[in-house]
Structures are given as C-alpha cells and as structure tokens.
Amino acid sequence: MKRIIGAAIVFLLGMFAVRVADTAQALHGLEEGVLRLHILAASDAAEDQYNKLLVRDALLAQGELWAGASADVGEMASALEQKLPQIEALAEQTLRTAGSGEEVTAMLCEMDFPARTYGDITLPAGKYRALRLVIGEGQGQNWWCVMYPSLCVSAAAEPAEDTAPSEILGEHLGEDACALAADADSYEVRLKCVELLRAVGDWLTDTWERCKPVKKPQQRVSLLRCVSI
Numbered sequence: 001m002k003r004i005i006g007a008a009i010v011f012l013l014g015m016f017a018v019r020v021a022d023t024a025q026a027l028h029g030l031e032e033g034v035l036r037l038h039i040l041a042a043s044d045a046a047e048d049q050y051n052k053l054l055v056r057d058a059l060l061a062q063g064e065l066w067a068g069a070s071a072d073v074g075e076m077a078s079a080l081e082q083k084l085p086q087i088e089a090l091a092e093q094t095l096r097t098a099g100s101g102e103e104v105t106a107m108l109c110e111m112d113f114p115a116r117t118y119g120d121i122t123l124p125a126g127k128y129r130a131l132r133l134v135i136g137e138g139q140g141q142n143w144w145c146v147m148y149p150s151l152c153v154s155a156a157a158e159p160a161e162d163t164a165p166s167e168i169l170g171e172h173l174g175e176d177a178c179a180l181a182a183d184a185d186s187y188e189v190r191l192k193c194v195e196l197l198r199a200v201g202d203w204l205t206d207t208w209e210r211c212k213p214v215k216k217p218q219q220r221v222s223l224l225r226c227v228s229i
Contacts, residue, residue: 026176027126033173034123035073035080035148036130038111041140042102048140051100055133056143058094059087060152073129073172076148080131081108091133102136113144115184118151119165122184148172 037059041052066087067079080087084106091104109132115125123146131147145152149172151165170178 026180027124029174029177030123030180031126031128033073033177034128034146035077036111036113036128036144037147037152038130038132038142038144040132040134040138040142042100042136042138043140045140047100048102048135051095051098051102052135052140052143054094054098055091055104055135056152058090059133062090073148077108077129084108087131087133091135095135105134107132107134116144118146121165121169121181123181124184 037056039052039056042048066083067076071079087106088104091106092102095102095104109130110127111130111132113123113125113128113130116123130144149168151168166178166182169181173181
C-alpha cells in the first residue's frame with residue numbers, strides 16, 4: 001500500500017512538474033512576443049507628471065512610423081533601437097513646447113514588470129523587453145503599457161470599438177501564451193513556481209560568477225624547431 005501511495009505521489013509530482021514547465025514555456029513566449037513602453041517622470045510634481053503624459057501621447061501618435069504597421073515584435077524592437085536618437089528628440093521637443101527644459105534618455109532594455117491587467121487579459125509578472133524613457137532625473141512615478149501588440153491608450157486615441165485586448169494579442173502571439181494571458185488566475189500556483197525557479201537560477205548564476213576561480217592568463221611558449229645539420 002505504501003508503495004502504491006508513493007508511486008501515486010511521484011506520478012502527481014511529475015505531472016505537476018510537466019505543467020510548471022509548460023507554464024514556463026508559455027510565459028517565455030509571452031515575454032518574447034510583447035514589447036512594452038515605460039516612461040519615468042522627472043519627479044512627482046504635477047507638472048512633471050503631466051509632461052510625462054504629453055511625451056506618452058507624442059510617442060503613441062507616431063507609433064506605426066517607427067517600424068510600420070506590419071512589423072513583428074523583432075522588427076519593431078530593431079527599428080526602435082536604431083531610432084533612439086529620434087525618439088529622444090521627439091520627447092524633448094514635446095517637453096520644450098510644454099515649457100520644460102528636461103532632457104530625455106531613451107533605451108531598449110529588458111525590465112522586470114509586475115502583473116498588469118488590460119481589459120480581458122492579464123500579463124503576468126516577468127522580464128519583458130521595453131522602450132524605456134527617463135525624463136530628467138527620473139525620480140517620479142512611472143507609466144507603462146504594451147506597445148506591441150498595440151494596447152497602449154493615449155488621450156488622443158482610443159482603441160477600436162469591440163476589439164478586446166485578447167483578440168489583439170491573439171493575432172500576434174501563440175496559443176499557449178494567449179491562454180496564459182486570458183486566464184492568468186488559473187496559472188497562479190504554477191507561475192509562483194516558475195518565479196521561484198527563476199530566482200534560484202539567478203542566485204546560482206550570481207554565486208557561481210562570484211566564486212568561480214579567476215583564470216590566469218596563459219603564457220605563450222615559443223616552440224623551437226630542431227633542424228638536423
């Protein structure tokens with residue numbers, strides 16, 4: 001009887017491990033298929049917070065111009081990276097028009113984001129690629145959204161009627177990633193396990209980098225060829 005119970009426990013743990021692995025793969029697909037926009041205000045002053053939203057609207061108004069309406073996530077990321085100087089210039093021009101002299105730093109990077117709900121989908125916490133703009137010292141509250149697929153909403157443009165975020169996501173991402181975003185609550189336990197495994201992996205990597213022996217530079221040895229006379 002004990003053997004049967006033990007075998008059942010092992011079987012159940014194995015099934016759960018497989019489901020956690022599937023969830024990790026779906027989360028990875030979601031992270032790889034999404035490009036986010038993150039804007040950090042100069043300060044929490046009302047003026048700086050307002051200017052942050054002006055920069056947001058200016059960027060979103062020209063969103064399709066950065067890479068084209070038919071670009072996929074990789075093409076958009078590459079286009080944005082090449083156009084970072086133009087993006088900074090647009091943001092700073094917007095600020096100058098509003099009477100602000102703050103400078104803007106734009107970068108394309110990977111960032112940790114908390115879980116966030118957009119209509120009928122929820123993007124789980126994870127590490128996503130993002131176009132990040134820091135205004136001035138970047139000491140104020142931030143604002144973020146999903147730039148690709150386009151789920152960002154500005155004051156100047158509202159999303160098309162009757163187009164649910166899940167439909168927009170479904171046009172660009174795989175089935176597993178969409179299922180995860182559409183019903184994140186049912187994945188909650190497995191997502192916690194994935195988060196824990198990633199944290200352990202990061203800790204092991206950091207520990208190895210700190211503790212691994214430093215290789216001494218190899219000395220070059222000249223080999224002389226013996227020639228018979």
